[in-house]
Amino acid sequence: MNEQDILTGLTQILRDVLGDDTIELTMDTLRADVPDWDSFSYINFIVAAEAEYGIKFRIADVESFENVGAVVKAIGSARAR
Amino acid sequence: MLFNSYSFIFGFLPAVLAGFYLLGARNREWALLWLTAASLVFYAWWRPVNVLLIAPSILINFALSRVLERTSEARPRLARITLLGGIAFNLCFLGYFKYLNFFAGSLNDAFGTHFVLTQLILPLGISFITFQKIAFLVDVQAGRVSRFSIRDYALFVLFFPQLIAGPIVHYREMMPQFRALSCRYDPDNVAVGVTLFFFGLAKKLLLADPMSRLIAPLYGQAAAGVPQSMTEAWIAALGFTLQIYFDFSGYTDMALGLARFFGIKLPPNFNSPLKAGSIIDFWLRWHITLTRFLTAYLYNPMTLALTRRRMARGKAVYGGRNTTIPAFFSLLAMPTILTMFVSGIWHGAGYTYILWGVLHGLLLCVNHAWRLVRPRIWPNAAVYNRRMAPVGFVLTFVSVVFGMVLFRAPTASSAVMLWKGMTGAYGASLPQAVFSRLGAAGEWLNTIGVHPAWTSGSVLLEATVRIGVLLAIALAMPNTLEILAPYEPALGVKPAKVRPLAVRALAWTPGRTWAIGLAGIALAGILSLGELSEFLYWQF
Secondary structure (H helix, E strand, C coil): CCHHHHHHHHHHHHHHHHCCCCCCCCCCCCHHHCCCCCHHHHHHHHHHHHHHHCCCCCHHHHHHCCCHHHHHHHHHHHHHC | CCCCCHHHHHHHHHHHHHHHHHHHHHCHHHHHHHHHHHHHHHHHCCCCHHHHHHHHHHHHHHHHHHHHHHHHHHCHHHHHHHHHHHHHHHHHHHHHHHCHHHHHHHHHHHHCCCCCCCCCCCCCCHHHHHHHHHHHHHHHHCCCCCCCCHHHHHHHHHCHHHCCCCCCCCHHHHHHHHHHCCCCCCHHHHHHHHHHHHHHHHHHHHHHHHHHHHHHHHHHHHHCCCCCCHHHHHHHHHHHHHHHHHHHHHHHHHHHHHHHHCCCCCCCCECCHHHCCCHHHHHCCECHHHHHHHHHHHHHHHHHHHHHHHHHCCCCCCCHHHCCHHHHHHHHHHHHHHHHHHHHHHHCCCHHHHHHHHHHHHHHHHHHHHHHHHHHHCCCHHHHHHHHHHHHHHHHHHHHHHHHHHHHCCCHHHHHHHHHHHCCCCCEEECHHHHHHHCHHHHHHHHCCEEECCCCHHHHHHHHHHHHHHHHHHHHCCCHHHHCHHHCCCCCCCCCCCCCHHHHHHCCCCCHHHHHHHHHHHHHHHHCCCCCCCCHHHHC
16 A cells, blocks of 8 residues: 555545545645644544554654644554554 | 733833843843743742742652653653653642632532631642643653753743743743744844734723723622623623633733744734634634643543544444444543533633533534534535535624623523523613603513613613624734734744735734834823733633
């Protein structure tokens, strides 16, 4: 699974979480770029991603992802282990 | 020492700034030590004994964080225990001063016990300081903070512009700034700082305080059990909402401005919350750093832990649109209400604050539930957002106003009485002078529940006009952060890509027009100095 696959997967997860099928994510997308992507739905998104990819983020990492790309990379490296 | 006092504006502040710039020209370290010492004096001004409380607490927290720093990698178990001990110490410290009497009183009420209530003096700003210290310990354990000395830590905790009522800052956003400070006089920073400071002073003294005087009697009457008609109840509710809005936003502007004099940018704390289109949006705009703290250090860890536990047991977890009702309750509703309960009791040891927190928790749950259900009923998000935006705004505004009654009312029963008044249970009223001129129409109005007001007509008129003006400012005008956006008035604030006409028209520039405008604002503010009025958020 490459980064593009994970990005596509995360896009679908966020669409489900926010109920908005028009969302398009890129590696550089910030939370502030997506309407309604507040701190509450962020944690829901993270948890859904954990379930989807069978991984576990550290809470400190969850707080410090600076963009979508950082989440994608964290998932990629967690699955490689 | 209040920001809005002669002794602060004409004594303390100029002296501290002069010392800071003079020392900074020779040696940065001296300037920063001077700033720390000045902050301690600022804190001690009211009751010097407060220093005896805050100083040991700083030393103990520093010692704990040193232990955490050494053990977080090598001995994670020990680090965890130290962290929990540190959090417990800070919460007990806060609990002793803020909640002991409340709990003892509640026990006495509930069980007829006779715990003696002692007269404890609440150390100023203790709620804010406690949260900031807890965040620091967590950050050290998580490895998000490295390299810190006792001087760094003391300056971080004591920095006087944000010491009493926030913004609640993180070490990792402050310390890089302190380390990079030139500690010299910088005209650009001072220009932005002066602007922010006098914006805040004017909001506090010209907008918030006069409103406070007008509505105080209405809450007094409600507390005494006098029913308030729809007219008075709405004036009380809207009036207080606007009072606390301008009080807190004024305080925040002044804090941002004061920090900027030293070259420091504090994080944004306030972003036109009354313009919010949903209750979730409201909490992303009102007291932003508190929401940020509670989300990062309470809600997120709680939700993550709960979700993983449910997953381990093979139960349904949060699944966006397909979320089951049990998953919604245990993973979203419960943590949300608990977080807002903590937010409520953090504001004050009293039932009204707890109820206010829980009310907002419930409102947030409704908002979240609607987000999950809405796509099934109304799949097109773009059309939904366009058509329903005004509805969302009105619902949010009314909910916030109803909630604020709880925040201000002295007792829960007086808040309920005001709510009944707002919904028309005690009729409406018109000023006596108007009513007496209506003749037969007045008699007819009386039959449908409209009666002459007890409150004097001039007070009603002034309150109505002031509410109108304040609402227009809060809802129609660009906010401080937007006006000053190109100069980064708060940490990370940038100009919007598309700036509305009002923002462009009022955009701040360091030139003649704004110099004259600001001089007028500053003069009006300074001339209203006098009777000392505390900021509402300084009591927390």
